[in-house]
Amino acid sequence: MSHKRIPKRKAAIAAGSVAALGAAAILLPxxxxxxxxxxxxxxxxxxxxxxxxxxxxxxxxxxxxxxxxxxxxxxxxxxxxxxxxxxxxxxxxxxxxxxxxxxxxDNSLAALTAGAQTLKAKATIPGTAWAVDPKTNKLAVTADSTVTGANWDRLTSTVKSLGTNMATVKKSSGTFKTLVSGGDAIFAQAEGGTVRCSLGFNVTASDGSPAFLTAGHCGVAAKQWSDSETGQPIATVDQATFPGDGDFSLVKYDDPATQAASEVNTGEGQAVQITQAADATVGEQVFRMGSTTGLHDGTVTGLDATVNFQSETDPNGVDTVTGLIQTDVCAEAGDSGGSLFTQDGGAVGLTSGGSGDCTSGGETFFQPVTAALQATGATLGDGGAGAGDQAGTADPSATASDPAAGGDAVGGDDQAGTADPSATASDAAGDQSGAVGDQSGTGADDQSGAGAADQSGAGADDGSSQTH
Missing domain, CATH: 3.30.300 (GMP Synthetase; Chain A, domain 3)
Incomplete structure (x- = not known):
């Protein structure tokens, strides 16, 4: 099968976009x-x-x-x-x-880490998550809407056993699921139909070949990926980690001549240069781009989070992922793998999963980019390949509600631009998920949550496609 070569400018696909960043929130000295x-x-x-x-x-x-x-x-x-x-x-x-x-x-990191280990041993229940919250100096434990009855009692009794002032517990109205899509949509054919995820950041693999990072559960779901729902594969999964110690994949472009620029595609000729990988800091403002929900911003709320997703392959199992970033940035089905970044061009995370939606809010978890780069041996950027032709200048009045903020399907317009960080990121960019159709899930009735590594199965509305 011949592979399609990405045009020079189309390869400038960095995942999310920041066509609109909250002006008041980011004008830091x-x-x-x-x-x-x-x-x-x-x-x-x-x-x-x-x-x-x-x-x-x-x-x-x-x-x-x-x-x-x-x-x-x-x-x-x-x-x-x-x-x-x-x-x-x-x-x-x-x-x-x-x-x-x-x-x-009062609580040392060692004590909080020990508390997290107790939760892992006694309360690894699908729909639960925990992370250290330095603002409260406690473990922040979250349970989604599926944690009820005996499981809820088990969780709360475990938290109580940690001692006074060691942890807090709250319920989330949504359901923890893995997501699939982010900035630029990527597609694959799997046993259950078409799977859609999102590209995270372009990188250079350790052997010098062009590649990109996306979510690990995307790389596990399918091996070959395309830039359109019906197009020929253009990239192949080289490494994938999920579940376990992270949720990331390294996907190499099939054409070694691909010039994959280190930038974030904002649509309509706009782009933001990604200049470095950055560790998340609790309390900092971050931006997420999704092909389903567009651009949204929020705050990092926890580090080294553990999330227990309901297993996609075993109805009675749990997929536990550790080492994630927790935020209050919203996300929905179709946002997995996409980029989490800072207003000054720092690549922070890859969208993993969460609960809630962009109407009611929720919790969302991200794979740290720094850890993914270290594990795969890749480096951020285009390895000298260049970003394509001359970049344009973004309209300073652009907002996240503009169609531009939704991103393109792997690629962008023919011109790359420079997004203006003075625009607002308060609104979604609209629903870009129409090409994929309904999400199919293994018994997942509610597709409104922030997750969605929904494998096709009984009870799915449409078995021909999956949106993660």
Whole structure:
């Protein structure tokens, strides 16, 4: 079977887009110095979120066991670092000198990690998730709408056994599912019909070949992927991890001459350059692009999250994924694999799954890009292939409600542009999922949730297609 070669500009497919980022929310100062550098009180520094993330990593190494997590306070533009209560005067001084705002807390990271291990051993129930919340200094445990009766009792009793002030539990109105789609739609033919996911970020594989990252459950669902629902395959899965320690796939373009630019396609000739892989920081603003729901923004709420999805192959099983980023950014069926990124061009995550929708909200989980790159040996960017022809300039008035924000099916328009981060990201880009039809699922009656690695099966509305 001959493979279709992607045109030079069509390969400039980075997943999500930021044609519209909330102006008021992202106009952060670039200052990376203390508010009063001459002060002997070592006032907390005013930081960009990316700089706060770097400082947090440095302080974790510096403070050792006294470090109990950190988060970015977007209101004050400061990094807040938790240290264990007690005789930590030296630790506090060091953290303040580094530019952080210090807060003494009761729960150490070791204690919270041990609590998470107890939850894993005693409460690995489909529809549950947990992550460390540094703002509360507790484990944030979430149960979706399917966790009822004996399972709910089991979960709450396990949380209670952790001790007072160790964890919180809340119910989500939706159902945790894996998603499929993000910025640019990609398609594959599987046993149950057509599967749709989304490309995350273009990368260069360790052997120098052009490739892209997407969700692991997409790579497990199908081996060959196309840029259109009925088109010939253009890329083949090289590595895929799901479930387990992550949810990511490395997919290599079949044509080694493909020029896959390191940018985010915003549609209508607009694009945002992706310049670096960035670790998520709790409290920072992030943006997600989806071919179903378009552009949405929100906040990172937890790191190293564990999510227990209902197994897609075993009605009585559970697919547990660890090491994810938790956010309050909405997503829906058709958004899996797509990009999570920052307004300054940092690649943060790949859409994995979640609950809720973009009307009522919910929780969404993402595979960290840094971990995916390390595991696959890939590097972010086009490896010198170039981004194609000259880029245009995006209309500063563009908003996330414009059709441009919906993205194209693997590729973009013939011109790449530069998105203006001063536009607003408050609205969805419209429903781009019509080409795929109804989602088919293994007994999944409600397709409105944020997940949807819905394999075809009994009770599906339309067995010819699947939207993840």
């Amino acid at each position: 670039n200052a990376n110095a203390s508010q009063d550098g001459s002060s002997t009180d070592a006032a907390p520094k005013t930081l960009k979120a990316s700089d706060a993330s770097d400082l947090a990593s440095q302080l974790q190494d510096l403070l050792g066991q006294a470090f109990a997590g950190s988060y970015y306070d977007s209101g004050s533009q400061q990094l807040v670092v938790n240290v264990i209560s007690g005789d930590n005067n030296k630790v506090i001084v060091e953290a303040k000198k580094a530019g952080a705002k210090v807060r003494e807390v």
